[in-house]
Amino acid sequence: xxxxxxxxxxxxxxxxxxxxxxxxxxxxxxxxxxxxxxxxxxxxxxxxxxxxxxxxxxxxxxxxxxxxxxxxxxxxxxxxxxxxxxxxxxxxxxxxxxxxxxxxxxxxxxxxxxxxxxxxxxxxxxxxxxxxxxxxxxxxxxxxxxxxxxxxxxxxxxxxxxxxxxxxxxxxxxxxxxxxxxxxxxxxxxxxxxxxxxxxxxxxxxxxxxxxx
Numbered sequence: 001x002x003x004x005x006x007x008x009x010x011x012x013x014x015x016x017x018x019x020x021x022x023x024x025x026x027x028x029x030x031x032x033x034x035x036x037x038x039x040x041x042x043x044x045x046x047x048x049x050x051x052x053x054x055x056x057x058x059x060x061x062x063x064x065x066x067x068x069x070x071x072x073x074x075x076x077x078x079x080x081x082x083x084x085x086x087x088x089x090x091x092x093x094x095x096x097x098x099x100x101x102x103x104x105x106x107x108x109x110x111x112x113x114x115x116x117x118x119x120x121x122x123x124x125x126x127x128x129x130x131x132x133x134x135x136x137x138x139x140x141x142x143x144x145x146x147x148x149x150x151x152x153x154x155x156x157x158x159x160x161x162x163x164x165x166x167x168x169x170x171x172x173x174x175x176x177x178x179x180x181x182x183x184x185x186x187x188x189x190x191x192x193x194x195x196x197x198x199x200x201x202x203x204x205x206x207x208x209x210x211x212x213x
Contacts, residue, residue, distance in 0.1 A: 002099050003213060006145065006176070007035035008162035009106040009113055009131075011045050011184030014120070019074065019081030020044050024052075026206040027070040033057045036066050036134040045185035046164040048107055048132070048139040064136070079112060084120050085183055092125040096205060101154050103145050107166070128152045138145025149174060159197075159213055161206065162186075168194035179209050 024044045025035055033056065044052050049070060058066045094104060102125050106113050110131030117123035128150040128178040129188040132139050138147055145160075160171035163184025166189050171178045180191035180199045188199055200206045 001154045002101070003210065004101040004103065004152065004156045004158045005095060006103045006105040006148065006158065006160045006171070007126075008046070008141075008160075008164075008167050008184075009104055009108055009116065011163035011186065012085075012167075012181055013092075013122070014082050014084050014116065016047050016082040016116075017042060018183060019078030022081060023074040023078040024056075024068045024133060025052065026073045027066045027170050028056060028058075030069045031058055031062065031066065034083065042185050046107065047166050048136075050136065053091075073189065075112075080119065082116060082159060084122065086127060086202075089122060091203045091207060092122055095210070096125045100210075101152070101156060102126050103148055103152060104131070105148050105160070105170075106131045106142065107141055107144060108132060109134055135181070141166050142173045145170050145176070157213060159210065161210075163191075165190040165194040167191075168196045177213075179206065 007013055007203055021038055021041045021044060024041050028035055050069045053063050053066040054060050095135045104113055104126050107132050113131040114129055128151055130144055138144060158176045160167055160176050160178040162178060163181045164186030168178040172195055177197040180196040182188050182199055198209050200209055
């Protein structure tokens with residue numbers, strides 16, 4: 001059966017942690033805030049940046065400025081401190097050739113998502129690429145998926161693939177089941193607690209799970 005498969009980007013298709021963490025450090029230094037160990041900064045990958053900056057000491061009223069400072073480094077440099085995970089190209093090509101409708105649903109600004117996917121030569125596999133907006137009117141995964149639903153009218157069964165509880169929660173809000181991937185930046189326990197339908201540990205397992213739905 002053909003499916004409509006929604007993929008998260010950061011931590012699911014590409015390992016973007018290096019660039020995101022480097023830019024988070026750049027922004028925290030701008031505000032004179034202490035810099036935690038890099039392992040603690042992994043939580044910047046996935047959720048809306050404004051929320052995460054507040055958790056690391058940025059005042060709520062300065063969160064939008066923190067994102068602006070972050071992007072000063074991210075757009076020319078951090079965007080490319082990134083690479084697809086092993087097996088992703090082959091996975092996408094297989095699913096595409098099988099006739100599934102592939103989409104991107106990311107909290108990263110949509111134009112940045114397009115740039116990354118084009119840079120790695122995998123944009124061609126996706127019928128719809130939907131992300132956040134620079135004006136923060138569409139930030140959360142729930143909002144991004146709502147926008148995607150308004151664009152894609154597929155009647156095939158829908159499934160989300162992501163690496164964090166935010167992906168699971170956002171998809172659940174639209175009654176879309178989620179397959180969580182364990183190779184990203186989220187925690188398996190958190191995805192399970194949020195209601196992930198399955199957890200996979202490599203792209204072969206992901207392909208197998210998708211074939212069962």
